[in-house]
Amino acid sequence: MTSEVSQVSLSELPMDNWMAHLPSALWETPLCYMAIPGSHNAMTYCLDRNDRSPVDPTQPDMLQKLDKYMKPIIRPFVYKWAIAQESSIREQLDSGVRYCDLRIAHRPNDSSNDLYFYHGVYTTITVEMVLKEIREWMDVHPKEVVILSFSHFLGLNQELHTLLVSTIKSVFDSKLCPKMECVTLRKLWSQSHQVIVSYEHNIANCHRELWFHIPYWWANKCKAEALIEEFERRKQNGRPGGFFVTGINLTEDLKYICSHPTESLKDMVMSAYPTLLSWVKQQKPGSNIGSLNIIAGDFVTESWFIPTVIALNENLLKRTILPEP
Secondary structure (H helix, E strand, C coil), X not given: CHHHHHHCCHHHCCHXXXXXXXXXXXXXXXXXXXXXXXXXXXXXXHEXXXXXXXXXXXXXXXHHHHHXXXXXXXXXXXXXXXXXXXXXXXXXXXXXXXXXXXXXXXXXXXXXXXXXXXECEEEEEEHHHHHXXXXXXXXXXXXXXXXXXXXXXXXXXXXXXXHHHHHHHXXXXXXXXXXXXXXXXXXXXHCCCCEEEEECXXXXXXXXXXXXXXXXXXXXXXXXXXHHHHHHHHHCCCCCCCCCEEECCCCCCHHHHHHCCCCCHHHHHHHHHHHXXXXXXXXXXXXXCCCECEEEECCHHHCCHHHHHHHCCHHHHHHHHCCCC
């Protein structure tokens, strides 16, 4: 058995269908104990670059004023530091992403009920369009399971929440997995469920199809070494009971931006990836103290991030197949 395990390299699975190709020994493993690659700020590839979008109201007052009166100068800086993914949602899924961080907003002074995503500015694509695109992708990949985390909800009232929940149910229909204690691939496949929706609002209490918000470990650091130190500290206190996300996304502050005027978030992230990925390779999924589950990052299709995370499940495979010493 040992030789069989050693020959398995999960990083070499077809990324668009990696769950379907996992060894059967992992089909009974709860998804919250597996290593799952995720996309932080998944929709920032389609931020409105035509300057029609206002800066979102969560930004500092000074930035909003500067943007209003000095837009041609300020906007390039906003875009450089707001875009966290450059690949489309379909490309991210094809590359192996199975968790998407979706930040929802209703644009100010918009008389329609259209909802968008945002990060600094708003997207050009509506939430409904993206959900339909994900549904189409799922239809072609019937054994892949995607976790969608809806959060932030900038400018949404109760009516818009109700409308969004209705849209989610309408688009995904029977593919929605209702709240349950233990979710495994075998169980999901047997019931043709493909999407788990995490919803950071108390309306989730009223709908069995909406899971409660999945905790997101965010280090709020602009250096890889500081981020790693923060997560090592958190790991000592143990992991949450169910799904949770470790976000290896770096966070720039005003001081960093001012001291790196020619750089962008992408420059910052890509230079840190070698250090971050060497740390990720040392991590283990599972139920133990210090185990990780979903790992989310920026520019996830442009490094070895996704195969590196998927390969962590080899630790579970060895534990599952090999007898205890």
